[in-house]
Amino acid sequence: MDLSSLETLKNHLIYYIVIREYEQKLEDSKIMTNIFAVILAAGQGTRMKSKLYKVLHPVCGKPMVEHVVENIQTLDVNRIVTVVGHGAEKVKEQLGEKSEYVLQEEQLGTAHAVIQAENILGALEGTTLVVCGDTPLIQPETMKALFEHHQAQNAKATILTAVAENPTGYGRVLRDANSQVAQIVEQKDATEEQQLVKEINTGTYCFDNKALFEALKLVKNENAQGEYYLPDVIEILQKQGEIVSAYICDNFDETLGVNDRVALAQAEELMRARINEKHMRNGVSIINPLSTHISADAQIGRDTVIKPGTIIEGKTIIGEDCIIGPNSNIVNSRIGDRTTVQNSVVTDSSIGEDTAVGPFAHLRPDSQLGNHVKIGNFVEVKKSTLGDDTKVSHLSYIGDAEVGSNVNIGCGSITVNYDGKNKFKTVIEDNVFVGCNSNLVAPVKLGAGSFIAAGSTITKEVPEDALGIARSRQENKIDYAKKLK
Numbered sequence: 001m002d003l004s005s006l007e008t009l010k011n012h013l014i015y016y017i018v019i020r021e022y023e024q025k026l027e028d029s030k031i032m033t034n035i036f037a038v039i040l041a042a043g044q045g046t047r048m049k050s051k052l053y054k055v056l057h058p059v060c061g062k063p064m065v066e067h068v069v070e071n072i073q074t075l076d077v078n079r080i081v082t083v084v085g086h087g088a089e090k091v092k093e094q095l096g097e098k099s100e101y102v103l104q105e106e107q108l109g110t111a112h113a114v115i116q117a118e119n120i121l122g123a124l125e126g127t128t129l130v131v132c133g134d135t136p137l138i139q140p141e142t143m144k145a146l147f148e149h150h151q152a153q154n155a156k157a158t159i160l161t162a163v164a165e166n167p168t169g170y171g172r173v174l175r176d177a178n179s180q181v182a183q184i185v186e187q188k189d190a191t192e193e194q195q196l197v198k199e200i201n202t203g204t205y206c207f208d209n210k211a212l213f214e215a216l217k218l219v220k221n222e223n224a225q226g227e228y229y230l231p232d233v234i235e236i237l238q239k240q241g242e243i244v245s246a247y248i249c250d251n252f253d254e255t256l257g258v259n260d261r262v263a264l265a266q267a268e269e270l271m272r273a274r275i276n277e278k279h280m281r282n283g284v285s286i287i288n289p290l291s292t293h294i295s296a297d298a299q300i301g302r303d304t305v306i307k308p309g310t311i312i313e314g315k316t317i318i319g320e321d322c323i324i325g326p327n328s329n330i331v332n333s334r335i336g337d338r339t340t341v342q343n344s345v346v347t348d349s350s351i352g353e354d355t356a357v358g359p360f361a362h363l364r365p366d367s368q369l370g371n372h373v374k375i376g377n378f379v380e381v382k383k384s385t386l387g388d389d390t391k392v393s394h395l396s397y398i399g400d401a402e403v404g405s406n407v408n409i410g411c412g413s414i415t416v417n418y419d420g421k422n423k424f425k426t427v428i429e430d431n432v433f434v435g436c437n438s439n440l441v442a443p444v445k446l447g448a449g450s451f452i453a454a455g456s457t458i459t460k461e462v463p464e465d466a467l468g469i470a471r472s473r474q475e476n477k478i479d480y481a482k483k484l485k
Contacts (some may be wrong), residue, residue, distance in 0.1 A: 033151065034126030035077045036209060040113050041065050041133030042085030042104040047260040053087030055133035056094060057264055060271045061295035061313050064258060065091060067136035069098050072129065074140040075147065081117045082133070109227030110203075111219040114212070122213040127151070130205045130230065134258045137270055138204060142249055149247040150206035156242035157211070157234055159184070160204040162252040170200035171231055173246060181246045182238070184231035188224040199248070201231060202255035211237060271296070279306075301337065319353070328358070336371065349381075352388070370405065384415075387430065400442065401426040410436035410454065417442045429464075 045054025055065035065082070072080060082099040084091045085107055092101055102116040114130060121128065127150065129143065142160070150158035159181060161173050169187055172194050176182040184201045185194050215233045223229065238244050249255055258264050275296060276289040283302035286292050293311045300306070300318045307325030314332035318324060323340045333346045336353035344358035348365035351357060355373040364382035369375065373386055376393035384398050387405035392398060397414040400423050413434050415426040424442035428434070432446050435454030446452065447464035455471045462468035 034124060034209075035075055035147070036121050036124065036126055036128045037072045037075075037077050037080045038114055038117050038121070038128060038130045039065065039068055039072070039080065039082040039099070039133050040110060040130065040203075041091060042083045042107055042113050043134075044086040044107070045134075045259065048264070049261070053090055054258075056087065056090060057258070059136045059258075059264070059267045059296075060275060060293070062136075062297065063094055064136040064267075065133040066094060066098075067296065068131055068133055068138070069095055071138060071140045071143060072131065073098070075129070075143060077129070078126065079121065081120050083113045083116050109221065109225070110230035111216055111228035111232060114230055115216045115228075118213050118216075121209060124209055126209045128207045128209045128212055130207065132203045132257060135203065135255065136258070137254045137256055137267060137274075138202075138249075139254060142254055143204075146204065146206055146247045150245065153245040154243060155206075155245040156208045156237050158206040158245040158247055159234065160202045160249055160255070161199050161246045162202055162249045162255045163198050164200045164252055165198070167195075167198050167200045171203075172197040173199040173201055175199075181234065181244050183235050186223065186225075186229060186231070200255075202249065203257060204255070205230070207233070211242065215240075333363075344375075400424065401428065403428045404430035404432065404448070406430055407432045407434070409434045410438065412437040413440070414438075415440045415442055 041055045043054060048054050048057065056063045059067060069080060080099040082091065082095065082101050083104050084101055085104045088103055100120060102120065104113045104116050127147065129147065131138065146158060146160050159173065164170060171184045171186045172190055173181060174183045174185060174194065174197065212233065215236045218236050219228045219232045221228050234244055253270050256263060256267055256270065258267050272293055273289065275294050276286050276292060279294065279300050280286055284300045285305045287306065288308040291308045292306055295313050297315045298312045301320030303320055304318055304322040304324065309327035310325035311329045313330065316330050316333050318335045319337035319339065321338045322335055324330065325342065327343050328341045329345045330341065331347040333348060334350045335341065336351060336355065338353055339351055339355045340357065342358035344361040346357065346363040349363045349367040351369045352371035352373060354371055355369055357363065357375045358377065360377045361375045362380045364380065366383040367381045368385045370386060370388035370390065372389045374391040374393060375381060378395045379392050380397045382399040384401040384403060386403045389405055390403055390407040392409045393411065395412045396409055399415050400417040401415045402425065407428055413436065416439050417423050417426060426440050426442045427445040429446060429448035431449045434452045435456065437455050438452050439457040441457060441459045444458055445461045447462055447466065449465040450462045451467045452458060452462065453467060453469035456468060457470050458468050
């Protein structure tokens with residue numbers, strides 16, 4: 001090897017060592033840094049024109065503020081503090097122990113909101129992420145990238161910015177001749193020239209925690225709104241000679257703040273597309289994503305097909321190789337592998353494997369179907385258990401019942417479970433055959449292997465392997481129809 005090659009190798013080794021040392025320092029700083037989060041959720045949201053507190057409006061089945069909290073939790077934060085105001089108790093009820101809470105009694109601006117958390121966070125060393133509770137689309141990956149950029153720049157404050165084609169309504173990020181952040185100007189305080197700037201402040205920040213709370217004490221309300229703006233902290237830190245950085249979010253859509261019903265619909269559409277894409281990339285076939293609504297918490301197995309018009313809500317779990325839809329609504333339910341749910345509604349229920357539901361069936365809460373079960377058209381099941389290989393093929397109601405395996409319930413048969421005041425239980429043991437148009441008046445029990453004659457109204461227990469028949473004897477009146485005419 002000649003001297004030139006040795007020199008090149010040496011330079012490569014030095015470069016490699018420097019890079020590794022930098023990466024190690026960065027990793028060490030991540031390990032040692034406490035991470036806190038402050039969620040701004042105190043605004044009333046008057047533009048929503050709603051009785052429901054703004055941040056509790058759902059996006060893809062989950063309140064906006066809960067999306068924000070769960071995204072932050074992926075960063076392994078030490079403490080999350082949510083600033084609440086209007087509707088505080090309902091927010092606390094929704095989030096529970098996922099967060100600590102402080103109350104902003106008067107809404108005097110974002111800086112005033114953050115300073116309410118001083119008693120909890122003010123004395124702590126670490127980095128604080130500040131996020132608005134009405135920004136449900138900011139992904140965990142973006143928050144992590146913002147945090148890592150903040151650390152790499154050794155900044156006291158880092159702003160999450162984005163480039164907007166129409167920046168109206170957003171605070172503008174003004175940069176100096178060196179492209180460093182110089183100032184954030186709110187829309188109402190911006191000059192005509194400043195309003196032409198397209199880089200906007202998303203309202204999400206990383207701060208050195210102690211520097212944040214020290215600077216908050218210096219914020220004044222000398223602006224068009226008479227409020228204490230959190231972005232003023234940026235200018236204060238700069239005047240103190242501190243490093244202020246900005247991280248540009250690649251996707252402006254992530255930064256959407258929901259302030260009215262129009263923006264709420266936009267957020268719903270964007271998140272729905274994101275959720276559907278995730279499932280399709282994981283092996284789920286969605287025939288028409290534009291007409292398919294899937295909640296953020298739903299789980300769907302590979303090779304399942306979701307047909308148009310289907311709505312999947314809550315914490316629904318669907319297995320592999322299923323066919324769901326068209327036009328089915330599944331809510332907080334569990335569906336086993338290779339099961340079909342066609343044009344039907346399933347709520348708070350469990351369905352086994354290789355089972356068929358619908359078309360036009362309704363499974364009400366607390367229904368549990370076994371494997372190889374058939375629930376046919378216009379069948380309603382409520383708070384009942386049906387064993388394996390049982391069939392209720394059409395036009396029946398099964399309520400408050402315990403149905404065994406290999407039971408056949410004929411067309412038009414029902415469990416008569418309600419007397420106007422109380423609900424009563426029907427027990428149907430294995431291998432029972434219930435003939436068409438039978439009424440099973442609860443409380444009643446049909447023994448294993450029994451047979452119920454069509455058209456019977458059963459009010460007493462039917463023993464095992466017995467025939468239960470309860471109907472009047474047919475009598476024909478010859479020529480009587482002529483009198484009726």
